[in-house]
Amino acid sequence: MLRTLDADMAADRSGGLRILLTNLVLAGRSGTEIFVEQLAEWFRQRGHTPIVYAPLIGPLGEAMRSRGHHVFDRIAAIEVPPDVIHGHHAGPTMTALAAFPSAPAIFVSHSVEAEFDRPPDHPGIRRYFAVSSLVAPRWSSPTIPGSRIERLYNAVDLDRFARRPPLPAAPRRAVLVAKHGSHAAMVREACAGAGLELEEVGPATGRVSDDLPSLYRDADIVFASGRSALEAAATGCAVVLTEGRGLHGTIRPEDVDRVIDYNWGIHLLARRASVRSLAAAIAAYDPAGAAEVARRVRRRCGLDSQGERLLGIYADIRAAAAPNAGHGQAIASFLESHVPNFAWDRWRVLARHFAPEALPPSLTALAAARQPYDEDELVPAAEPPEPQVADWAESGERVALEGQMTALRDRIAALEALQAATYASTSWRMTAPLRGVAAWFGRRGRSPAVRMAAPDCPASAPSRA
Structure with a gap:
């Protein structure tokens, strides 16, 4: 408009x-x-x-x-x-x-x-x-x-997220703010075991609340991550930092500087979420500790x-x-690096972020034109001569190759971690409708060349054990 x-x-x-x-x-x-x-x-x-x-x-x-x-x-x-x-x-x-x-x-x-x-x-x-x-x-x-x-x-807007009344000695009510739903059933079971009344909101639940301040004022424990965790902590709730299958645990006063520095995000969720670990986080409920967390957060993070x-x-x-x-x-x-061109640069990274299973049909001709260049780059080099077997064990080649393999394994692990972070991110969830539209166009106009240019990747986050 x-x-x-x-x-x-x-x-x-x-x-x-x-x-x-x-x-x-x-x-x-x-x-x-x-x-x-x-x-x-x-x-x-x-x-x-x-x-x-x-x-x-x-x-x-x-x-x-x-x-x-x-x-x-x-x-x-x-x-x-x-x-x-x-x-x-x-x-x-x-x-x-x-x-x-x-x-x-x-x-x-x-x-x-x-x-x-x-x-x-x-x-x-x-x-x-x-x-x-x-x-x-x-x-x-x-x-x-x-x-x-x-x-x-x-x-955080401290006027909107005002301090709630002091927490009770024992928790009665909890709120789950879930971007991804893989941990929701575990949170329910842990809360039921502790006798807590649980209210669930967030994209994973199908209920997005525009009035989180009211929910937090009535909640004793909040299960959340990111901005939702920041706002709940500023309100004075006891916050269990968790999302998906990851868990940090109950935020304590000594954690505040670190969680702010890491933006209350997935990189803090080093433990696997389970009913048992979530129940332990509930058992760690500490009203005095939550009050001190709120004081420190409000001092450092006010709008x-x-x-x-x-x-x-x-x-x-x-x-x-x-x-x-x-x-x-x-x-x-x-423009040179973000508009489709023969440099095959960041525009392709962006395209895969929004639509990893398909490129728009307008790129079909470009992919076909690029194919001969890609094939030239993939021409195998002449095979190297076979190593002298007698000298192999004596030389440093094995050590060098093992070092290269270790570096490659580390690189793969880092890429897998980045992929997991991508699938867990808000931007991935937010752009799901755009990926669906692009996938529809891609099915109508995709060619073998495009399939080669954009190998199949999951359009949405896969379930991760």
Whole structure:
């Protein structure tokens, strides 16, 4: 839907900043979507004019529009240039920079596995941020080294997620917020064994709640991960960090710094979830410990302190000298690597993220044209001469080969871990409808060349034992 930025934006502005927030989508309640929503509301309450650009607008974006926010799905509809760009996701961020080259920007990476979270290289992006200590090394590159990527941890609206009354001595009610349902039956059994009343919400349950604060105010224990766990901990609930088949356990005061640093995510879930381990987490219920966790989380992760920090960052990048060269080349390089072409570069990684079982039919001809080049690259080299058997055991070749095999096994293990993280991520779940559409088109137009270019991968997360 195309909307234009009309004169009421000027009326909204009373000496504040025009802040353009970009996001890939503004439809559901994933981490970055909620982050954009709460940040836009916070800026507006303090006299600034937030503008949100997301190529895909859904219920959340429409709800923000109904509350008077400026939300757009076409960059050309934004007629008044922003003072600063706060970028999430490479595509919409680079689109905003192409449209408003004089606006300084920051870029925030939220994911370790989604290609669209890779920080784009552009002189207009003055500072780079990551939401956890894992994201920075994941996206470090020669042009954007990890030393340039600062931390900007997720924040919680402390007014919305107010402190609940003190927890009872013994728990009575629990809430499960489940993105993936493989652990739901185990949580039910563990809660039943402990005599707890359990309420289940989240995408895996088919019930997505828009009023988590009310649920948390009445809950003694919350089973969750990610932003949901952060918000429950800030409310004062006892939080069991778990998702899918992974488990960290009950968050204790001494865990707070680490779980914030790892963004309350799947990389903390080192133990296998089971009825027994979940029952042990329930048995570790500690009202005083949960209260101390809430105090520490509220001190470190409040939206007010993060908003003020961001305003300071915006002031710094606006005061810095504007880059006078490199804008056009940066945009060209981004397009070169993300638009389908013979380089066979990141666009294919993105295509597989959204539709691993099929490429769109428009790429069929390209795959066919690429096939001779791929075949040339696959021509086997001449077989090496057979080693001298007598010398084999005496030489260092065996040691070298064993070292290479060990390195390959480590690489495979790392890739399997990254694959597991991808299947467990919110972005994978969020893009499932797009993968379905692409798969439908792929079935209609797929050729053997495309099948070779995109080998079969699961369209959704496989069950993992």
